[in-house]
């Protein structure tokens with residue numbers, strides 16, 4: 001053996017460490033949403049469709065979960081499963097909304113689509129519009145603009161710093177196609193955060209990052225509502241709670257989330273109960289204090305600076 005060279009085992013370990021570091025950096029750069037929606041950012045990036053390396057557990061789960069799910073008579077959902085590698089699968093979600101006519105489907109926060117999901121959507125009609133709950137949920141919007149010629153729409157507060165061309169903006173209270181009402185909730189998470197109230201079939205409230213549904217990775221049962229990552233809420237939890245009260249002023253039976261399982265019955269009552277549950281919010285404050293870290297503090301500083309510049 002040549003003593004001037006490390007052993008083959010040592011070289012193999014060093015090579016693996018370098019490879020892991022490279023993959024980790026690449027995933028962080030590419031999948032920024034994972035920072036805010038998962039307590040395990042780099043791991044979630046590895047599990048996402050369209051984000052390079054795909055975890056084999058995620059691939060297996062995905063291949064058995066490639067069809068659209070119907071939320072209401074006009075709202076459908078497709079999902080990307082995260083956390084499966086840890087045995088804690090939970091969905092990230094995107095939505096298809098049917099307007100009054102066959103053509104002109106609306107996509108919300110569009111994640112990548114499987115071939116089967118794409119076929120299902122095209123059987124319903126042609127996507128014409130993409131609505132974003134916040135700029136952070138651009139996801140595959142650019143690709144679908146090319147694919148179907150969709151326009152991309154976002155709240156005016158997010159258009160100013162978006163990395164892509166925004167075709168149209170909306171404001172609080174706008175009613176789109178007599179079907180979807182825009183509700184701006186600026187302190188709930190991101191300053192451009194909105195929820196969409198979809199009229200019909202008991203009404204469906206769609207939210208992005210503001211609150212989540214059941215998440216096995218967080219120990220949140222299906223049917224419950226919680227905050228995705230309280231340490232990243234810029235306005236603080238009291239500000240978020242106040243902003244979210246705007247949603248409880250509306251009537252809705254179903255609630256669907258960017259992250260976590262939807263609630264399909266009595267969702268408005270469930271949401272109001274969550275808002276008024278002082279013990280739950282005290283627990284969230286504890287969770288926030290426990291999880292606050294340099295990355296979340298830096299994010300909050302950056303967002304506050306953006307707001308102070310009038311964006």
Ligand SMILES: [Fe+2]
Nearest residue numbers: 033037209258
């Ligand atoms: Fe998100």
